[in-house]
Amino acid sequence: MSHNMLLVFEVTILVLAIFLGFEVISKVPTLLHTPLMSGTNAIHGIVVCGAMLVLGLGHKGPFAWVIGFLAVVLGSANVVGGFVVTDRMLEMFKKREPAKAVDASQNSKGDA
Amino acid sequence: MSTNVSNLVYLLTIVTFILALRYLSSPAHARRGNQIGAAGMVVAVVVTWIKTGGTSWWALALGMLLGGGFGAVAARRVKMTAMPQMVALFNGVGGGAASLIALVEFHRIVPAAGRPTFDISTAIALSGLIGAISFAGSMVAFAKLQELIKGRPITYPGQKFVNLALLGACAALGVVIATGVQTEWLLWAVIGGAALFGVLFVLPIGGADMPVVISLLNAFTGLAVAVGGFELENNLLIVSGMLVGASGTLLTMMMGKAMNRSIANVIFGAFGQVTAEAAAVAAGGGGQAVRSVSADDVAVMLAYAHKVVFVPGYGLAVAQAQHDVRQLADLLESKGVEISYAIHPVAGRMPGHMNVLLAEANVPYPQLKEMDDANGEFPRTDVAVVVGANDVVNPDARNNQSSPIYGMPILNVDDAQTVVVLKRSMNPGFAGIENPLFYNPKTVMLFGDAKDSILKLVAGVKSL
Numbered sequence: 392m393s394h395n396m397l398l399v400f401e402v403t404i405l406v407l408a409i410f411l412g413f414e415v416i417s418k419v420p421t422l423l424h425t426p427l428m429s430g431t432n433a434i435h436g437i438v439v440c441g442a443m444l445v446l447g448l449g450h451k452g453p454f455a456w457v458i459g460f461l462a463v464v465l466g467s468a469n470v471v472g473g474f475v476v477t478d479r480m481l482e483m484f485k486k487r488e489p490a491k492a493v494d495a496s497q498n499s500k501g502d503a
Numbered sequence: 504m505s506t507n508v509s510n511l512v513y514l515l516t517i518v519t520f521i522l523a524l525r526y527l528s529s530p531a532h533a534r535r536g537n538q539i540g541a542a543g544m545v546v547a548v549v550v551t552w553i554k555t556g557g558t559s560w561w562a563l564a565l566g567m568l569l570g571g572g573f574g575a576v577a578a579r580r581v582k583m584t585a586m587p588q589m590v591a592l593f594n595g596v597g598g599g600a601a602s603l604i605a606l607v608e609f610h611r612i613v614p615a616a617g618r619p620t621f622d623i624s625t626a627i628a629l630s631g632l633i634g635a636i637s638f639a640g641s642m643v644a645f646a647k648l649q650e651l652i653k654g655r656p657i658t659y660p661g662q663k664f665v666n667l668a669l670l671g672a673c674a675a676l677g678v679v680i681a682t683g684v685q686t687e688w689l690l691w692a693v694i695g696g697a698a699l700f701g702v703l704f705v706l707p708i709g710g711a712d713m714p715v716v717i718s719l720l721n722a723f724t725g726l727a728v729a730v731g732g733f734e735l736e737n738n739l740l741i742v743s744g745m746l747v748g749a750s751g752t753l754l755t756m757m758m759g760k761a762m763n764r765s766i767a768n769v770i771f772g773a774f775g776q777v778t779a780e781a782a783a784v785a786a787g788g789g790g791q792a793v794r795s796v797s798a799d800d801v802a803v804m805l806a807y808a809h810k811v812v813f814v815p816g817y818g819l820a821v822a823q824a825q826h827d828v829r830q831l832a833d834l835l836e837s838k839g840v841e842i843s844y845a846i847h848p849v850a851g852r853m854p855g856h857m858n859v860l861l862a863e864a865n866v867p868y869p870q871l872k873e874m875d876d877a878n879g880e881f882p883r884t885d886v887a888v889v890v891g892a893n894d895v896v897n898p899d900a901r902n903n904q905s906s907p908i909y910g911m912p913i914l915n916v917d918d919a920q921t922v923v924v925l926k927r928s929m930n931p932g933f934a935g936i937e938n939p940l941f942y943n944p945k946t947v948m949l950f951g952d953a954k955d956s957i958l959k960l961v962a963g964v965k966s967l
Contacts, residue, residue, distance in 0.1 A: 412749025424855030447555025467570030475578035481534035
């Protein structure tokens with residue numbers, strides 16, 4: 392595939408992704424806006440794959456080693472931290488039946 | 504592994520990400536969605552690992568262990584109340600990674616004979632620029648929220664001009680790179696300048712504007728990653744990054760709407776200057792007095808009310824009083840008092856911040872009222888209890904044209920019979936704006952740490 396054809400494909404999916412993003416995210420209720428931010432935060436952690444590709448290049452000098460390595464460290468922190476934080480938040484949203492007075496007092500002893 | 508196979512697997516990952524966002528439409532299965540997304544991420548990382556051919560496997564492993572280890576520990580240890588700064592931090596490192604990738608890519612193509620194609624060099628310049636703004640801006644936001652530096656807006660004369668000039672200079676250098684000039688220091692200059700801009704642009708923003716900034720930086724990182732996808736010719740990065748970019752943009756617009764301010768006004772707004780004057784006036788006193796009451800008086804008021812509305816703000820997060828508020832609410836409910844919580848869209852330091860805190864305390868969803876519903880209820884509310892909120896209940900937003908927050912929709916707590924404000928002291932809030940609500944004859948102040956005050960109220964109501 393020629394370079395220009397590839398570019399056109401890439402721009403096409405970029406534009407589609409914008410619309411898809413708006414569409415999906417407009418359905419997220421206000422209640423879940425913080426997990427949404429944190430969840431999308433985890434998703435852009437995909438940058439770690441880019442970092443892995445540049446660190447994994449053959450024939451690289453010391454510069455690419457150091458900067459690429461740093462990029463992998465930052466990217467992995469982004470991925471793991473993002474997903475773990477989001478999971479912790481959503482865990483709290485999950486268990487919600489008409490709550491009883493009892494579990495409030497139990498919770499206050501928890502990790503508050 | 505051939506590019507076709509890896510791209511197909513990447514498509515699978517993209518689908519899991521979209522599902523993750525889709526599942527966020529309801530709390531019931533949101534967590535499942537996040538797990539699906541995480542699984543998709545693992546698949547993508549494995550495929551990418553195979554693609555690299557294993558030449559630098561130990562460096563990859565070490566880097567991922569270090570970064571992942573830090574991320575896991577930090578995310579596990581953080582308290583729910585410190586979520587906004589954690590989100591800012593993880594957002595920043597993502598942007599930083601995008602910036603570093605641009606550096607490595609540029610370094611790689613510079614010695615090559617012939618000019619790089621226009622789109623690749625544009626992508627390199629852009630992802631370096633946006634990534635660096637996002638990294639530096641998020642770090643400043645982190646430092647502000649963690650109270651490592653002052654939360655109040657930091658301003659100096661000519662600030663807007665300096666910021667715009669700096670951004671313009673970076674953009675101009677970026678254009679030079681895009682035209683195919685292969686000089687490495689150019690990109691260093693772009694990234695350095697952009698990082699400086701990131702610092703300068705977040706420093707003057709404070710208080711109630713924080714949720715807007717955090718979502719904006721989120722959009723920036725997404726965009727930087729998407730552009731990074733162009734430079735690496737990687738669909739996965741393009742789509743995932745752009746999904747995040749769209750999400751961040753939408754949230755930013757919602758927050759701006761909730762404050763009735765344009766995004767440009769938040770970024771370059773005069774919050775700082777006006778605030779300094781307002782604070783000076785406040786320090787002068789103005790001859791008005793506030794009514795301070797004891798916790799026991801408030802306890803009686805609450806116990807004999809028909810309807811009580813809690814208005815949580817950032818102070819609730821700081822004092823970590825969410826469980827105690829819930830306990831008080833339950834106690835009052837058992838005495839037949841009708842309870843609800845009024846949530847302003849920009850209460851706290853990030854979109855939906857109060858919802859997360861109250862979710863942690865297991866507050867039933869039907870009791871959480873959004874602004875419009877809540878404002879309909881205040882006229883028939885006996886007691887509105889403001890717990891650590893300030894700007895979002897400031898009547899100046901309705902009445903005082905010279906106020907920096909004039910025009911922002913607020914919770915009309917002064918429609919209630921009585922307003923109880925739980926506050927540490929009379930110091931102006933995070934944003935440093937004077938609040939006439941405190942001088943309203945309907946208002947009584949209960950001074951002290953929010954958690955202590957709530958606990959006293961619990962004890963008081965129990966003893967009745």
